[in-house]
Structure formats: C-alpha cells, structure tokens
Amino acid sequence: MHVIPSFLALATVATAFVHPGALHTAQDFERINTHVVNGDEPWNTTWTLLTQSEYAQSTYQPGPKETVYRGSDGVHSENYPSLYRDAAAAYQLAIRWRISNDTSYADAAINILSSWAATLTEIGGSSDKFLASGLYGYQMANAAELMTDYSGWDSDNKTATATMLTNVFASMNELFLQDHNGQDYYHYYANWDQCNLASLIAIGIFTDNQTMYDNAVSYVRTGPSNGALPVFAIANYTESEPDKVLTQGQEAGRDQGHSTLDAVLLGVIAQQAYNQGDDLFAEYGNEILNSAEYVGKYNVGQDVPYTAYNSYQGNQTVISNSSRGTVRPGFELLSAHYGQLKGLDSSWSDAYRDWVNTNSTSGVEGGGGNYGSTSGGFDGLGFGTLLYRIS
Ligand SMILES: *[C@@H]1O[C@H](CO)[C@@H](O)[C@H](O)[C@H]1NC(C)=O
Numbered sequence: 001m002h003v004i005p006s007f008l009a010l011a012t013v014a015t016a017f018v019h020p021g022a023l024h025t026a027q028d029f030e031r032i033n034t035h036v037v038n039g040d041e042p043w044n045t046t047w048t049l050l051t052q053s054e055y056a057q058s059t060y061q062p063g064p065k066e067t068v069y070r071g072s073d074g075v076h077s078e079n080y081p082s083l084y085r086d087a088a089a090a091y092q093l094a095i096r097w098r099i100s101n102d103t104s105y106a107d108a109a110i111n112i113l114s115s116w117a118a119t120l121t122e123i124g125g126s127s128d129k130f131l132a133s134g135l136y137g138y139q140m141a142n143a144a145e146l147m148t149d150y151s152g153w154d155s156d157n158k159t160a161t162a163t164m165l166t167n168v169f170a171s172m173n174e175l176f177l178q179d180h181n182g183q184d185y186y187h188y189y190a191n192w193d194q195c196n197l198a199s200l201i202a203i204g205i206f207t208d209n210q211t212m213y214d215n216a217v218s219y220v221r222t223g224p225s226n227g228a229l230p231v232f233a234i235a236n237y238t239e240s241e242p243d244k245v246l247t248q249g250q251e252a253g254r255d256q257g258h259s260t261l262d263a264v265l266l267g268v269i270a271q272q273a274y275n276q277g278d279d280l281f282a283e284y285g286n287e288i289l290n291s292a293e294y295v296g297k298y299n300v301g302q303d304v305p306y307t308a309y310n311s312y313q314g315n316q317t318v319i320s321n322s323s324r325g326t327v328r329p330g331f332e333l334l335s336a337h338y339g340q341l342k343g344l345d346s347s348w349s350d351a352y353r354d355w356v357n358t359n360s361t362s363g364v365e366g367g368g369g370n371y372g373s374t375s376g377g378f379d380g381l382g383f384g385t386l387l388y389r390i391s
Pocket residue numbers: 036037038039040044045048
C-alpha cells in the first residue's frame with residue numbers, strides 16, 4: 001500500500017472556507033430570524049435588548065486611533081476603550097443588519113471597520129497590548145466576517161480591513177504565541193494564548209488564509225503553552241453520575257474572573273473552527289465542556305475538588321474564591337453546543353448560564369454595554385440567547 005505524501009493529502013482535502021463562518025453561519029441566521037419573526041421567547045427578549053443597545057444604533061460613530069495603547073508603557077495614556085467599544089458596535093450592528101435586513105445598520109458596521117482600517121497602524125502599551133491584539137482581533141474579525149457578503153462594502157475598504165487584521169492584529173497574535181513577550185511558556189496564564197488563538201482563527205477565516213487558520217487550530221490541539229488544550233487541563237475528576245467529568249483548568253487557583261474568561265474564549269475558538277468542519281469541542285473527551293462544567297459548578301456556589309498547581313506566581317494550593325460568582329456572558333454558546341446540539345450533560349454550564357442571565361438585564365444574555373463600561377464587560381461578544389440557543 002502506498003503512503004500518500006502529506007502535502008498531497010492536504011492538497012486533496014483542502015476546501016474553501018464557509019462564509020460567513022466564524023461564530024455564525026447563514027444557516028444559524030435562518031434559525032435566529034425565524035425565532036425573531038415569530039416573536040419566540042427567549043429570543044425576542046434578547047433581540048429587543050440588542051436593538052436597545054447604544055452599540056447597535058445606525059448613528060453610532062467610531063473613534064479610530066492611529067496607535068491603540070492598552071496598559072501603561074510609562075509614556076502614553078491608555079486609549080483602548082474606543083477599540084473595544086467600536087468592536088462591540090461593529091459586531092452588534094452587523095448582527096442587527098443580518099436579522100432586520102435594514103442596510104443602515106450594515107453601513108454603520110462597515111463604517112466602523114473601514115475607518116479603523118484607514119487609521120490604525122499599531123497596538124502598544126504594556127504587555128497588555130497582547131490582550132488587546134487577541135480580544136479585539138477576534139471581535140473585529142467576527143464583525144468583518146458577518147459583513148463579508150454585504151454588496152455595499154467598497155472592495156478597497158474591505159481589502160483594507162483584511163490588511164489591518166493581518167498586519168496589526170494577526171502579526172501580534174503570532175508573535176505572542178511564538179515568543180510570549182520574552183517569557184517562558186508557563187509565564188502567561190491561559191487566557192492570553194486563548195484570545196490570540198481565537199483572533200488568528202477568525203482572521204484566517206475572514207481573509208481566506210488557510211495557513212493561518214491551520215496553524216492556530218493545530219496550536220489549540222497540540223500547542224506547548226497554557227492556553228492549548230493539553231496544557232490547559234490540570235486534573236480530571238469524576239462526579240457521581242457516570243460519564244460526568246469535571247476538569248480543573250489552568251486558572252482555577254488564580255481567580256474566577258479569568259477562569260470564566262477561559263471557558264468563554266475556548267467556546268469562541270471551538271465554535272469558529274466547528275463552522276469550518278473542525279470539531280475542537282470534542283477534543284480530549286470534550287475537555288472544553290468538562291472544564292466549563294468545573295467552572296460553572298464552582299461559580300454557582302458548589303464545591304469542586306482541586307489539585308495544587310505550581311503557577312509562575314508560586315504554588316496555588318486552594319481554588320481561588322476571588323470573584324467567585326462573577327457575571328460574565330458567554331456560556332449560552334457552550335450550553336447550546338454541548339447540551340442542545342450534542343445532547344451531552346451540560347448541567348453546570350446551564351446553571352452558570354442561568355446565574356448570569358438571572359443577574360443580567362432582562363434575564364437573558366446581553367453583550368457589550370450590558371456588563372459595565374470597563375474592559376471586562378466587553379471581553380465576550382454575548383447575545384448568546386439570541387444567537388446560539390436552539391430550543
Ligand atoms: C417582542 O418583544 C417586544 C418587546 O417586549 C414586543 O413589543 C413584541 O411584541 C414582541 N414581538 C412579538 C412578535 O411578539
């Protein structure tokens with residue numbers, strides 16, 4: 001039997017990207033639009049919340065910067081809120097257009113993207129600049145991907161947006177994953193890798209860059225540092241129910257704000273790849289589910305087992321209760337995929353999703369603007385009750 005050289009095998013299976021196909025596909029919008037047109041709950045309440053957002057208005061004006069600063073470099077003031085607000089607005093306006101078909105929202109969304117593309121040349125600041133490249137890279141790329149088939153987007157401006165995403169964001173995403181800001185692989189906590197991986201996957205899809213996409217997906221599966229799935233899982237525990245595994249993630253001993261962020265970012269990574277035919281959700285015995293279940297259970301007030309973890313800050317001997325019960329959007333995606341689509345037991349993710357929704361505006365998952373004005377309220381794109389929930 002002949003062994004097919006790997007480059008030939010790859011060439012045979014290489015297929016074009018699905019568009020739109022980062023967090024959402026055209027098929028998703030058929031389901032979403034039907035729920036909205038019928039006024040079904042809880043979709044209609046979430047849709048109403050979106051239409052009331054200050055970031056989803058056609059009059060929204062962006063504030064692009066030539067250099068964005070996140071974290072102090074000792075010289076420049078931080079100015080990055082304009083980027084997270086504009087990324088949230090581009091995304092919310094793009095969603096509003098795809099559901100309402102009103103092009104005034106489409107025009108406002110592409111105005112945000114194109115004006116940043118015409119202005120932004122660099123992201124600076126402290127090491128936190130690599131959080132900006134990751135978080136706002138995946139968000140801007142998702143907004144762009146939702147607009148990819150809009151006929152009103154001038155092709156030069158669309159190309160300029162792709163160039164900005166590649167040259168400013170993806171180049172920093174790759175640099176971080178290779179070099180970790182000059183530190184060893186275990187220095188930066190998992191969310192730093194994960195936001196930069198989410199960004200590369202989204203930008204790879206929007207710009208049809210198979211190499212960028214493949215490298216990032218491969219890093220998630222087998223990468224050497226804290227955000228990659230094999231390193232992120234610290235310990236597995238079996239609950240009394242059969243087949244129910246809880247996985248302690250890499251930031252459990254640090255705090256719950258970052259532990260919940262990891263779950264949300266892993267959901268983004270896996271959803272984007274899933275829409276291109278790569279099931280990262282299923283990897284390592286559903287590790288993303290098992291780690292979300294662990295986080296969900298602890299954050300709704302239940303106890304979970306814990307194994308001491310030697311972080312770069314020292315030995316973390318107990319789970320951290322700092323920000324336990326934090327209200328962070330993003331678990332709708334996890335519950336929808338694992339519980340509703342795949343029929344797996346996602347009870348603790350569901351419980352945390354409900355905890356967040358109970359403590360949020362209107363009892364559903366909101367997005368940027370509904371969770372405070374500081375950066376943490378904009379880490380996730382949200383509105384998952386509208387966008388992911390199946391039934
Ligand atoms: C959706 O919710 C809004 C706001 O509560 C309400 O006015 C509207 O009638 C609902 N839509 C449908 C089709 O029920």
